[in-house]
Amino acid sequence: MDQFIVKPLFGGDAIHWYTPTNVTLWMALTVAAVALMFVAGTRGRAIVPSRSQSVAELAYGFVHKMVEDVAGKDALRYFPHIFTLFLFIVFANFLGLVPMSFTTTSHIAVTALLALAVFLSVTILGFVRHGVQFLELFWVKAAPLPIRPILAVIEVISYFARPISHSIRLAGNMMAGHAVIKVFAGFAALAAISPFSVLAVTAMYGLEVLVSFIQAYVFTILTCVYLKDALHPHH
Amino acid sequence: MATEAEDAAHAAAGHGAEAVGMPQLDFSTFPNQIFWLAVSLVLIYLILTRIALPRISGVLAERAGSITNDLLAAEELKQKAKEAEAAYERALAEARAEAQRIVGETRAEMARDLAAATARAEAEIAARAAESERRIAAIRASAMESVAEVARDTALALVEALGGRAEEAAVHAAVEARLRE
Numbered sequence: 001m002d003q004f005i006v007k008p009l010f011g012g013d014a015i016h017w018y019t020p021t022n023v024t025l026w027m028a029l030t031v032a033a034v035a036l037m038f039v040a041g042t043r044g045r046a047i048v049p050s051r052s053q054s055v056a057e058l059a060y061g062f063v064h065k066m067v068e069d070v071a072g073k074d075a076l077r078y079f080p081h082i083f084t085l086f087l088f089i090v091f092a093n094f095l096g097l098v099p100m101s102f103t104t105t106s107h108i109a110v111t112a113l114l115a116l117a118v119f120l121s122v123t124i125l126g127f128v129r130h131g132v133q134f135l136e137l138f139w140v141k142a143a144p145l146p147i148r149p150i151l152a153v154i155e156v157i158s159y160f161a162r163p164i165s166h167s168i169r170l171a172g173n174m175m176a177g178h179a180v181i182k183v184f185a186g187f188a189a190l191a192a193i194s195p196f197s198v199l200a201v202t203a204m205y206g207l208e209v210l211v212s213f214i215q216a217y218v219f220t221i222l223t224c225v226y227l228k229d230a231l232h233p234h235h
Numbered sequence: 236m237a238t239e240a241e242d243a244a245h246a247a248a249g250h251g252a253e254a255v256g257m258p259q260l261d262f263s264t265f266p267n268q269i270f271w272l273a274v275s276l277v278l279i280y281l282i283l284t285r286i287a288l289p290r291i292s293g294v295l296a297e298r299a300g301s302i303t304n305d306l307l308a309a310e311e312l313k314q315k316a317k318e319a320e321a322a323y324e325r326a327l328a329e330a331r332a333e334a335q336r337i338v339g340e341t342r343a344e345m346a347r348d349l350a351a352a353t354a355r356a357e358a359e360i361a362a363r364a365a366e367s368e369r370r371i372a373a374i375r376a377s378a379m380e381s382v383a384e385v386a387r388d389t390a391l392a393l394v395e396a397l398g399g400r401a402e403e404a405a406v407h408a409a410v411e412a413r414l415r416e
Contacts, residue, residue, distance in 0.1 A: 001257060006264040024267075027275040034279050038287035046292050047301060053294075060291045080288055084280045108259045109268040154266035175259065 002105060022102040030091045030104070038087075059087070061178060063220065070224035075231055081121075082227070085114060086220040093174060093212035097205070105215075106174035108167060115167035118223050126230035137233035168221055173215045177208040379414075386410045 008129050009020045041052030049057055063083045064223075067075050089105055096103025128132040138155040140148055181204045188197040258264075387410045394406065 004258040006258065006261070015264050015267050017270045019267055021264075021271070023264075024271045027271050031275050031278045031282070035282050038291075042290050042294070045296050047292060047294070049294070056287070057291055057295065060288070060295075069335060080280065080284045083288070084276060084283055085285070088276060088279055097413060104268075104272070106259070107268055109265045111274050113269050113272055114341065171259065208360055 001179070002195075003102065004175065006107075023104055023107075026092070026095060026102045026104050029095055030088060032113060033061075033091045034087050044109055049152055053062040066221060067224055070221060072231060075224070075227050080193040082220060082223055085118070085223060086216055089114070089170065089219055090118050090213065090216035093216055094209075096174060096178070096210060097208060098109040103178060106171055106178060108171045111171040112163070114219070115163040118166065118226060122223075122226045122230045125227075126233060129231065134230070134233050137229055138163065141234075162222075162226065166219065170219050172216050173211055177204065177211055181208065185192065383410060383414055388413065 006015060006021050008015060009022060012019075015021060037052060038056050040054045041050075043213055044050055044053055046053060060083070063086050064076070064079060067079050067082055071078075092103070092110075095101055096105065125135070130136075132159060138152045138159070140151045140155065143151050170222045181201055184197050184200040184204060188194045188201070190197075387407055390406050390410055391403065394400075
């Protein structure tokens with residue numbers, strides 16, 4: 001589990017909130033990667049895009065369409081926020097796949113903050129936009145009257161379970177994949193099973209590449225779904 | 236072998252003596268991570284909203300605009316091409332009609348000329364045929380005349396050769412009678 005340990009970058013043991021750690025380093029690299037792709041890559045502003053510009057445009061179009069399709073046209077005001085989330089997660093996940101790197105999104109502290117930020121802003125947005133009527137989200141009008149209270153209880157529980165599942169899904173996926181690779185890599189020291197081990201590490205790595213993107217996608221699309229509930233709470 | 240594998244698994248899982256439990260649940264690092272995450276998110280947000288998103292949406296809008304313009308221009312050119320084609324078709328049809336008319340006129344003229352020439356030729360042929368017939372009749376008549384003369388002379392000579400006394404008028408009459416049969 002060495003790869004998940006938070007260490008100060010410049011020696012010392014104490015980790016204060018401001019201490020530059022490996023978290024700082026890899027988050028800075030994430031920001032740098034985003035800047036490289038979206039500032040340096042789109043520098044040309046070409047009508048016929050260069051490769052990096054077309055990748056940036058593709059990412060833009062991908063998330064823009066997702067927000068519009070899932071949460072509706074009026075949710076496009078929040079597109080920059082959602083795009084920020086998506087880019088942070090996708091770049092952090094992929095940078096975590098670099099050997100010897102530190103995966104910031106494998107830490108529950110990071111994903112919990114992301115999920116809580118989504119949960120709180122979506123809930124506040126719901127109350128600001130709809131006032132008390134936002135609570136109709138828990139009152140399923142489509143169901144027969146007698147079972148509505150029961151459904152309301154279930155809806156409330158599931159609503160508060162959202163940030164937990166939202167954060168643990170991402171951190172768990174990233175941590176588990178890296179831990180499995182590490183375990184297989186540990187077995188590679190044994191001559192008898194090292195070919196199998198190397199093969200397994202390779203296969204797991206391929207899987208992790210998929211998982212890195214898919215988890216970023218899942219996190220973003222769930223954010224869109226929650227945002228849709230806040231903007232249109234009526235079932 | 237078994238213990239070796241166990242050791243390897245142990246080392247792989249990273250349960251060293253110094254690390255107790257998951258690093259993810261080490262709450263002392265949380266403020267650090269949360270602070271730097273907040274900084275990173277704010278930086279990414281600023282980069283996106285200040286620079287990247289206006290730029291990309293501008294480029295996309297510009298591209299959509301130029302594509303629309305190009306499509307309009309293409310539509311216009313297509314319309315023009317259609318008009319040009321129609322004009323060409325019209326000109327072609329007119330030229331064809333004109334050609335048809337000229338062909339008809341020429342054909343009629345030729346037919347007229349031909350008829351005139353044919354009539355002339357027929358008249359000449361008829362004239363020549365009549366002339367020839369006349370000459371043939373003359374030749375036949377003169378031939379008949381010659382035959383009668385030769386027959387007369389021959390008959391006179393035969394009568395004299397047979398020792399008879401030829402009476403010219405009687406011989407003539409006999410030959411005439413014979414020739415008429």
